[in-house]
Amino acid sequence: MTDNGTPRLPLAAEDGAVADLMRARRGGRLSALDRLLLHSPPVAEGWNALLGALRSSTLPxxxxxxxxxxxxxxxxxxxxxxxxxxxxxxxxxxxxxxxxxxxxxxxxxxxxxxxxxxxxxxxxxxxxxxxxxxxxxxxxxxxxxxxxxxxxxxxxxxxxxxxxxxxxxxxxxxxxxxx
Missing domain, CATH: 1.20.1290.10 (AhpD-like)
Known part of the structure; x- marks a missing residue:
């Protein structure tokens, strides 16, 4: 971890359509992970879809x-x-x-x-x-x-x-x- 306890990259802005999709899956809040992913909206969108699917699987x-x-x-x-x-x-x-x-x-x-x-x-x-x-x-x-x-x-x-x-x-x- 960096000396000041922050990620190696700055957090991206929380606006845009992909951020809205992520917020909807999260119940209104974005995590630091989300904010880092938002540096690449296509990656963030795919990530959001995949993790949403995994979290709603049929596994107990x-x-x-x-x-x-x-x-x-x-x-x-x-x-x-x-x-x-x-x-x-x-x-x-x-x-x-x-x-x-x-x-x-x-x-x-x-x-x-x-x-x-x-x-x-x-x-x-x-x-x-x-x-x-x-x-x-x-x-x-x-x-x-x-x-x-x-x-x-x-x-x-x-x-x-x-x-x-x-x-x-x-x-x-x-x-x-x-x-």
Whole structure:
């Protein structure tokens, strides 16, 4: 992060049609992430559509947030963690689960079989990109075709988010809106 706790680029203006689309998805507010994306309206518009789709997938909220938070940990994206931890809690993730997500090996008794399979998949996909057949097969025991596609896209999408946040050193302000 820069010495003064600000991103590496200045925040863009909050006006224009794309900013309005982003604000509509966000419930009226733009995040620092949005304001950085607005330096490129085509990128911001595509990002907004993709992240909106990922956030409204058929995946249960606890699985979606588990994946987002795990990717944040693996990629050292503090903004992403700060933005999604409260959402994860509302989706049903417990204090114990949130603590486990922060560990190098998050395995433990706190996870359902489905959550465990999703977590192992997220780790494999984020750490090595290639997912072993056994990891994929375990995931298929719990998710249908659509949910698999949505899970893979969520892991990939939030890897993109985390890399953007980390590269531009976006600090995690309190009360920031997510994704």
């Amino acid at each position: 909220g606890d699985l979606r947030e588990l994946v987002i938070l795990r990717v944040a940990v693996l990629n050292d994206a503090d903004f992403e963690w700060a933005a999604h931890e409260p959402i994860g809690r509302r989706a049903g993730l417990t204090d114990v689960q949130l603590e486990l997500l922060r560990r190098t090996d998050p395995a433990g008794d706190a996870w359902s079989a489905m959550q465990s399979a999703v977590l192992v998949f997220a780790d494999a996909s984020t750490r090595t990109v290639a997912v072993p057949d056994a990891v994929f097969a375990a995931l298929r025991e719990h998710l249908d075709d659509r949910q698999v596609v949505e899970l893979v896209a969520t892991v990939a999408g939030y890897a993109m988010v985390s890399r953007f946040l980390v590269a531009l050193e976006v600090p995690p302000p309190a009360g920031e809106v997510a994704g």
